[in-house]
Amino acid sequence: MLNRTLVPDSMQVNDIKFIAPQQQQLDNGIKVYTINAGKQALVRIEFIFDNVNFDATKPLQAVAVNHLINNGTATLSAKDIADKVDYYGAFLQTEYGADQSSIKLYTLNKHLKSVLPILKSILDDSVFPQQEVDLFIQNQKQSLQVSLEKNDFLARKNFAHAIFGNSSYGSNISYADYDALQQQDLLTYYKAAYQPENCTLFVAGKFEQTEFELLNTVFGQQWNNKEVSIKNSFEFQASPKGDIFIERPDAIQSAIRMGALGIKRTHADFASFQVLNCLLGGYFGSRLMANIREDKGYTYGIGSAVVSMKDAGYFFIATEVGADVCGNTLTEIEKEIDRLKTDLVPDGELDLVRNYMLGSMLGSLENAFSHADKFKNIFFSGLDYGYYARYIETVKTIDANHLRELANQYLNTEDFVKVVVGKK
Structure with a gap:
């Protein structure tokens, strides 16, 4: 019978095994790193783009584009995109980071052929409708107003600005920065950042040669726009104590x-x-x-x-x-x-x-x-x-x-x- 008065022996972890990815390349040069593992026919495809062309006078371009990228293309409204993705039980997620921005697709393998063209339209043909830009500005200003009442937000904001200054790591965002957002600036940034030469693909889940060939057909053979961009790079001095x-x-x-x-x-x-x-x-x-x-x-x-x-x-x-x-x-x-x-x-x-x-x-x-x-x-x-x-x-x-x-x-x-x- 188990003696519950005795503390179980503890042992240190001796070995941790990592699954290294398979490296491939699409026809247009995009590198693809695949962790092909798992038993379920489910896959996550992540398109990651380096943040580029930072302009201290327009600090919100990257985050605004990432937030609004799936809110309308030349042929699909934000509702159309959401309805189509939901119909196939898939999920799209955008994520902005200090160095990279991404858009992730989660889908069952059997629906990959139907969902990839929707994502292709988002990455190749987003138009950033003015009404969506206006709504984003309104919502974000309201969110900022609420956040500015929180002491922990103010502490985090001022700390980052103190050590990183007016870089993308430490921009001291204000209401005026949201008011300055312009649809044309977002389109310009989108074309510079969301392009094949600035993209790396990370795939995880059940992903065999059949799925790779489908991905290559949609994104390796049909996505070829190129724009000039400069990847963000910053230098920082010792913290101003x-x-x-x-x-x-x-x-x-x-x-x-x-x-x-x-x-x-x-x-x-x-x-x-x-x-x-x-x-x-x-x-x-x-x-x-x-x-x-x-x-x-x-x-x-x-x-x-x-x-x-x-x-x-x-x-x-x-x-x-x-x-x-x-x-x-x-x-x-x-x-x-x-x-x-x-x-x-x-x-x-x-x-x-x-x-x-x-x-x-x-x-x-x-x-x-x-x-x-x-x-x-x-x-x-x-x-x-x-x-x-x-x-x-x-x-x-x-x-x-x-x-x-x-x-x-x-x-x-x-x-x-x-x-x-x-x-x-």
């Missing part, structure tokens, strides 16, 4: 966001720094959670993260706390960072973090879609699967002395941008 305080006299809670420019995925220390971040604030059992939530009761949640983008990396800590304990929270955050810089992490705590990180990695590889997502992470960083092997080895072998060295090298709070919105 200092405090940004936005007074909200009636605030019950204050939002805190602090951090600085840092390293990105291509840096040799990135995996090691991820372990350090996990200890500090990267999971529910982290030191920041244990101190500021569990012990002090100042917040429902606090966390830290290491973010890697194409042209920059950064580290941040974020939380919302009672306005009356905001100052105390800032003090406790610095105490936890100082502890990492002076004291060695106990073996038991480090083992817990190792198990969490390796378990999270293994748990994130649950299907063909997630394997494709893992590949995209390294593809857009110019890395290969050796990155994951080094990551796993680092998590398994990093020691307390190295973590202390990293804390002293990268967690210098005197160089942080610190944003507080509410009452300090």
Whole structure:
């Protein structure tokens, strides 16, 4: 009989297997990376486009085009597109990111022949009807008005602008930017960005030669428009350290966001720094959670993260706390960072973090879609699967002395941008 008073033995994850994609190419040169896996006749096809031609005076072009791209073509209205896609039980999803924008198609294989021409029309013949542009502007301005009342939104917005300035990573968007959107500007950006020479395809699911040939017929042989574009590229100096305080006299809670420019995925220390971040604030059992939530009761949640983008990396800590304990929270955050810089992490705590990180990695590889997502992470960083092997080895072998060295090298709070919105 099972003795439930005994704690089960825990074991470290020893091996994590990744499914590498098959690389092919359409007739017009578009590279296709396919994770052919799974038993169900379901496929996700993701068209990813680098963001291009950034203009600081028109910072919303990329996000507006991505949002509106499936809202009307020369022959199909937004309703027509939605009805046709729904009829086949498919799903279209657009997604805007700091470096790339995408449009994803989820469909059953048996309907691929019917759905691909709809997507082809969207990518080749969108017209951005003026009424859809006007509605987008109206809705987004209303959304911005609501968001500007939220302390955490203001903290995130001002933090990004402080370290990234007027780049696409940190544009300080205002109502005027929405009012300045013009249909012709959106069409110009659409033609420059959403073209075969700026496209990479990632496919996941049941995708055999028959499906590839169908994809090639629609997009490799019939999609050939070319426009001149320049991929976005930014350079950033060291963070302009200092405090940004936005007074909200009636605030019950204050939002805190602090951090600085840092390293990105291509840096040799990135995996090691991820372990350090996990200890500090990267999971529910982290030191920041244990101190500021569990012990002090100042917040429902606090966390830290290491973010890697194409042209920059950064580290941040974020939380919302009672306005009356905001100052105390800032003090406790610095105490936890100082502890990492002076004291060695106990073996038991480090083992817990190792198990969490390796378990999270293994748990994130649950299907063909997630394997494709893992590949995209390294593809857009110019890395290969050796990155994951080094990551796993680092998590398994990093020691307390190295973590202390990293804390002293990268967690210098005197160089942080610190944003507080509410009452300090």
